[in-house]
Amino acid sequence: MIPAAFDYTRADSAEEAIALLGEHGDEAKLLAGGHSLLPLMKLRLAIPAVLIDIGRVPDLSYIEERGDGIAIGALARHHDLETSALLKEQVPLLAYTAHQVGDPQVRHRGTLGGTLAHGDPASDLPAAILALGGTLVAQGPDGRREIAARDFFQGFLETALGADEMLVEIRVPKVAGAGWSFQKFNRRAQDWAIVGVAAVVNGTTGVALINMGSTPLRATAVEEAVRSGASAADAATAADYGTDPPSDINASSEYRRHLATVLVRRALEEAIS
Ligand code: FAD
16 A cells, blocks of 8 residues: 655754644654554555654653653664663563564564554553553643653544644653563464553552553553452452443454453462462
8 A cells, every 4th residue: 555645854853843743733743663654644544744754863762760760762662662671670561561562673663652642552552651650741842741641542543742742751660579460462472462451560550451442541440459459350350341442353342351351360460479
């Protein structure tokens, strides 16, 4: 499939990308790794008139300690996350989840900022960021603002980012020593999740679901059950509360609901053990 014609421009800084977004308005799209946007363009589900390539903006690929947390530049690629010694030590859920995304080619191109800004409910890393209680930093013409991950995903492929904003940084707490688990159920190793679960148990329990609604979701009923002392099996019975899983070629909605309870139980058992 061939995308519709578009103009291409490259930004050398976040400020330049934001100015170009302001100049071109709704006609423009940022291009990071291109591994979600380009497939949409080839299917003509996205027809931007202008692509603003941010893939070579320097200084946005860092993964660094910042007090009690880790700050990650939006252009850090999935491969950077999966191989980061700092993440493996301080936020192992994130390094492990990055390793579960697609295949090596996808992981060498796709960026953390891109997967979050895309907001696909079937994506892996948004669930990990939700479970960790992360914070996203958006930059626009008036400066930077912080958005809690739980407030970021607003609808199918819709986020809290304004049309003239760029996601520049993602912050997660250090959770070295906390229990965690990532469960991804798919048909082949490199496939997207039919359903997935990310869980952290460290006093402030975070559990998030993949492909169980129109956005990446927190399983708040499960979190409350764990906080009130329920066993993993009992808490998992609440896995599908508040969800609206799709039916598609891979699974019916009912099957996804059942799968969520199985995967949440497995995730909690692994995280708590
Ligand atoms: P892009 O495609 O460049 O951009 C995606 C969207 O985000 C666009 O709308 C773009 O304008 C916007 N955007 C990008 N960066 C920013 C920013 N910094 N600020 C604001 N907006 C921005 N993902 C999974 O989670 N699990 C999988 O198993 C998986 N398998 C895959 C298999 C294949 C074959 C492919 C092609 C992709 C797969 N992916 C999977 C998706 C992959 O992780 C993508 O790379 C990722 O979802 C998007 O990141 P990107 O950097 O490529 O974003």
